[in-house]
Amino acid sequence: MPVFEAVRMALRTIAAQKLKSFFSLIGVLIGVTFLIAVVSIVQGMNVYMEDQFANRLIGLNTFTLRRQPGINTGNVTEETWRAWQRRPRISYDDADYVAERLHTPALIARYCADRMTLNYNGKVAKDIDLQGTEPSYFEIKNIGIASGRIFTPQEVRVGAPVLVLGSEIGEKLFEGLDPLGKEVTIRGLPYRVIGVAERRGTLFGISLDKFAVMPFRAPARRHICPLNILDELQIKAPNPDLMLTAMAETEALMRTRRGLKPSEENNFDLQNASGALEGWKKISTVLFTALPGLVAISLVVGGIVIMNIMLMAVAERTREIGIRKALGAKRRDILAQFIIESATLSTVGAALGIGTGIGLAFLVRALTPLPAAVAPWSIGLAVALGVLVGMVAGVYPASRASKLDPITALRAE
Amino acid sequence: MSDRVIHVEELAREYLMGAERVQALRGLTLTIRRNEYVAIMGPSGSGKSTFMNLMGCLDTPSGGSYWLNGQEVSRLTDDALARVRNKEIGFVFQTFNLLPRATALHNVELPLVYAGTSARERRQRAEEALTRVGLENRMHHRPNELSGGQRQRVAIARALVNRPSLLLADEPTGNLDSTTSEEIMRVFAELHRQGQTIVVVTHEPSIAAHAERVVVLRDGRLDSDTRNTQVAA
Ligand SMILES: Nc1ncnc2c1ncn2[C@@H]1O[C@H](COP(=O)(O)OP(=O)(O)OP(=O)(O)O)[C@@H](O)[C@H]1O
Numbered sequence A: 001m002p003v004f005e006a007v008r009m010a011l012r013t014i015a016a017q018k019l020k021s022f023f024s025l026i027g028v029l030i031g032v033t034f035l036i037a038v039v040s041i042v043q044g045m046n047v048y049m050e051d052q053f054a055n056r057l058i059g060l061n062t063f064t065l066r067r068q069p070g071i072n073t074g075n076v077t078e079e080t081w082r083a084w085q086r087r088p089r090i091s092y093d094d095a096d097y098v099a100e101r102l103h104t105p106a107l108i109a110r111y112c113a114d115r116m117t118l119n120y121n122g123k124v125a126k127d128i129d130l131q132g133t134e135p136s137y138f139e140i141k142n143i144g145i146a147s148g149r150i151f152t153p154q155e156v157r158v159g160a161p162v163l164v165l166g167s168e169i170g171e172k173l174f175e176g177l178d179p180l181g182k183e184v185t186i187r188g189l190p191y192r193v194i195g196v197a198e199r200r201g202t203l204f205g206i207s208l209d210k211f212a213v214m215p216f217r218a219p220a221r222r223h224i225c226p227l228n229i230l231d232e233l234q235i236k237a238p239n240p241d242l243m244l245t246a247m248a249e250t251e252a253l254m255r256t257r258r259g260l261k262p263s264e265e266n267n268f269d270l271q272n273a274s275g276a277l278e279g280w281k282k283i284s285t286v287l288f289t290a291l292p293g294l295v296a297i298s299l300v301v302g303g304i305v306i307m308n309i310m311l312m313a314v315a316e317r318t319r320e321i322g323i324r325k326a327l328g329a330k331r332r333d334i335l336a337q338f339i340i341e342s343a344t345l346s347t348v349g350a351a352l353g354i355g356t357g358i359g360l361a362f363l364v365r366a367l368t369p370l371p372a373a374v375a376p377w378s379i380g381l382a383v384a385l386g387v388l389v390g391m392v393a394g395v396y397p398a399s400r401a402s403k404l405d406p407i408t409a410l411r412a413e
Numbered sequence B: 001m002s003d004r005v006i007h008v009e010e011l012a013r014e015y016l017m018g019a020e021r022v023q024a025l026r027g028l029t030l031t032i033r034r035n036e037y038v039a040i041m042g043p044s045g046s047g048k049s050t051f052m053n054l055m056g057c058l059d060t061p062s063g064g065s066y067w068l069n070g071q072e073v074s075r076l077t078d079d080a081l082a083r084v085r086n087k088e089i090g091f092v093f094q095t096f097n098l099l100p101r102a103t104a105l106h107n108v109e110l111p112l113v114y115a116g117t118s119a120r121e122r123r124q125r126a127e128e129a130l131t132r133v134g135l136e137n138r139m140h141h142r143p144n145e146l147s148g149g150q151r152q153r154v155a156i157a158r159a160l161v162n163r164p165s166l167l168l169a170d171e172p173t174g175n176l177d178s179t180t181s182e183e184i185m186r187v188f189a190e191l192h193r194q195g196q197t198i199v200v201v202t203h204e205p206s207i208a209a210h211a212e213r214v215v216v217l218r219d220g221r222l223d224s225d226t227r228n229t230q231v232a233a
């Protein structure tokens, strides 16, 4: 019996009993939906975490030197936390030491930040991320300027009271007026607005435009960091390889500076985007490990259901089998017919599952910021699994059919 | 080559019903030659269908021998029997035994599918066979869209499509009214005239009257074997 003939027959059977077929295929359908949707969502999450989360928060090819990790996606124990608190902080001198000795070409920005309130003419902007840093920071974080300018190295050196505002604050404090040249106060200290940043949008629904940047030596520094202390040193290399070189170099420099023995651990932290993603990587690994199990369970259940459907089909069509045998069908013809039929059934289930899976992925893409994208390999795998499950499920019913005695089968009602 | 299509010697078939043995055929010896038209008669339970199934290679004897076209087929394997059924035998059943979901054309193509014939040739030969039984306008009908007589003609077309050496019919008119029965018997007569070897099992003398030879079984044995002097038209 030609394969095509058997496939067509199976499709005709399915079409004739749509509802029954649907229920019998639901196991395979769910398994495959799961496979397609989870793979696409986890991969979308990966892309999102890398592009959006890590690269926007830390910066591309950038690492930070800090007392303790700035971004923690895993769980941190109380004990670790306390050990971190006992470490020495990063001082201006530490920063100078590294900046002067680093051989790898890199952009360096000293950085310190805290939540502050900005006032203008009786209006208040609370919870603004006030960042004290230097001009290279704008390049490291890829922050564009919509109007005005950024501050100069000269202004950093003298600690000029100037501000570059995030786009949201400009709208909030000045209500349509041009913020440039306006004077705002931070804890009573007057600051002149010299620039407004381009819109940066949101991350996990949190605005990235509620910030104000000033030279790290500007007067308000004493409200965001202790004297001569920095939160972090941001270092950006031209490419990922040089970033790793610069990281290793910085680590060595800091260990020397702090006089650490080879047996002692670092008492500072170096973190880059991929380091920040470690917690997420663990989650996604767990998902990818659990996925085969969940898919396998659904497929086994689906396979058992299909096997039962096929056993019923063999019982219902005993007469047909008898006719076919009388007309010259050999055992292997009947075997092939029912295995192909079972595989076709299951593959139709897989195809429906692929459809639902893709649908789910699109839904996630439309409703969330995750760029969920269907992985072509998951579709290939789904089809292969569909065919395989059907074939395996069909073996027993098909072998029963093929062994029927033609006369008995012909007498069946 | 001999012109014996069928030759059976001491053919026996026993069934086991629990502990009880049922002897459906108890040593039958018979020869049927090419282009003979034989009717098999006998009371109910005399072993007619049992003999048919053995002749059609649907079943194997528990004793004796069976030569089909000079080949001993009584002890062939399942698959070898399937090949013989496909190439040498055309079946016509009382209950038609058509595939309900398939068109007349597809039903007739079926033996060719198992013979491994190409799709093109399959279709052409199936159309020829249906034309031969006068159903050229019903090729794409399903069995439930056809009358009983038409269904039986589809079955005859299917039986003939592989050009078998033997056409076997078990009560082919058992489910048909007398007018339709006559129609089917005319088809058989025409096939016989064209050289087909035919064996028909029947209860009805009017059907047996079409054959040129009547074999009567009783209790699994040959009761009589006579030539019809006057063959009905
Ligand atoms: N599968 C079977 N198992 C047991 N006994 C059987 C089987 N098939 C037939 N028999 C017995 O064998 C004998 C012959 O049966 P067979 O069907 O050949 O009769 P028949 O001549 O065709 O009768 P009818 O005219 O009623 O069709 C009967 O006694 C029947 O009960």
Ligand SMILES: [Mg+2]
Pocket (backbone or CB within 6 Å): B048, B049, B050
């Ligand atoms: Mg009978």
